[in-house]
Amino acid sequence: MPRPSPKTLLVALLALAWLGGMLLAYRWFETRYLRPFDERAAVFSGAELRLADELAGPGAIRLVHFWDPACPCNVGNQQHLAELIARYGPQGVEFHVLQKPGSQGRLPAELAALKPIDALPGSAGLPASPAVAIWDRQGQLAYFGPYSEGLTCNSSNSFIEPILEALAAGRRVDASNTLALGCFCDWAEPSDG
Missing domain, CATH: 3.40.30.10 (Glutaredoxin)
Structure with a gap:
C-alpha cells in the first residue's frame, strides 16, 4: 500500500481542522443564539x-x-x-x-x-x-x-x-x-x- 504524500496529509489535516472549527463555531452559535423552539x-x-x-x-x-x-x-x-x-x-x-x-x-x-x-x-x-x-x-x-x-x-x-x-x-x-x-x-x- 503506497504511503500518502505529505501534500495529501496536509490537505487532510487542514480539512479535519476546518471541520472541527466549523463544529465548534456551530456549537458556540447554537448555545449563544439559538434556543429550542419547543412549545x-x-x-x-x-x-x-x-x-x-x-x-x-x-x-x-x-x-x-x-x-x-x-x-x-x-x-x-x-x-x-x-x-x-x-x-x-x-x-x-x-x-x-x-x-x-x-x-x-x-x-x-x-x-x-x-x-x-x-x-x-x-x-x-x-x-x-x-x-x-x-x-x-x-x-x-x-x-x-x-x-x-x-x-x-x-x-x-x-x-x-x-x-x-x-x-x-x-x-x-x-x-x-x-x-x-x-x-x-x-x-x-x-x-x-
Missing part, C-alpha cells in the same frame, strides 16, 4: 397591568407589544405585527412597544411605527414574550396574552384581529387572563436560589 405553556394574568400615566384614560384603542430583542420567537410575529400596524393604524389604533428591561436591540424598520414606552406598571411580572396587551377606548384592559397559539403567528391563527375588530365596533372584550401554548421566552430574569 411551552404560559399563563398571562393582567390583574396588575396598567397603562402608564401618559397613556391612561379614555382615548384610542392602544396596543402594547412586549419585545425581547434576544428572543428567537419574535421572528414568527414581526411580519404579523407589521401587517396589524398597516391595517389598524389608519383606523386610529395606537401601537406601542415595551422592550425587555436591560436588553439591547433595535426593531426592524417595518416596525418603526411602534412608539416606545419606558415602563408599564405591572409588566415586571410578565411571564413571557412575545406578548401583547390591548386597552379599549375607555382605557380598560381588554386583552393580555400571546399573539396566537402555536409556534408561528399570522392572521389566520391570531387572537388579535378579532379583538381589535370587536373593540373598533364598540363591543366590550375582557380577555385579560389567558393560558397559551406557544413559542415564548422568559421576560423576567430567573431568580437565584
Whole structure:
C-alpha cells in the first residue's frame, strides 16, 4: 500500500481542522443564539397591568407589544405585527412597544411605527414574550396574552384581529387572563436560589 504524500496529509489535516472549527463555531452559535423552539405553556394574568400615566384614560384603542430583542420567537410575529400596524393604524389604533428591561436591540424598520414606552406598571411580572396587551377606548384592559397559539403567528391563527375588530365596533372584550401554548421566552430574569 503506497504511503500518502505529505501534500495529501496536509490537505487532510487542514480539512479535519476546518471541520472541527466549523463544529465548534456551530456549537458556540447554537448555545449563544439559538434556543429550542419547543412549545411551552404560559399563563398571562393582567390583574396588575396598567397603562402608564401618559397613556391612561379614555382615548384610542392602544396596543402594547412586549419585545425581547434576544428572543428567537419574535421572528414568527414581526411580519404579523407589521401587517396589524398597516391595517389598524389608519383606523386610529395606537401601537406601542415595551422592550425587555436591560436588553439591547433595535426593531426592524417595518416596525418603526411602534412608539416606545419606558415602563408599564405591572409588566415586571410578565411571564413571557412575545406578548401583547390591548386597552379599549375607555382605557380598560381588554386583552393580555400571546399573539396566537402555536409556534408561528399570522392572521389566520391570531387572537388579535378579532379583538381589535370587536373593540373598533364598540363591543366590550375582557380577555385579560389567558393560558397559551406557544413559542415564548422568559421576560423576567430567573431568580437565584
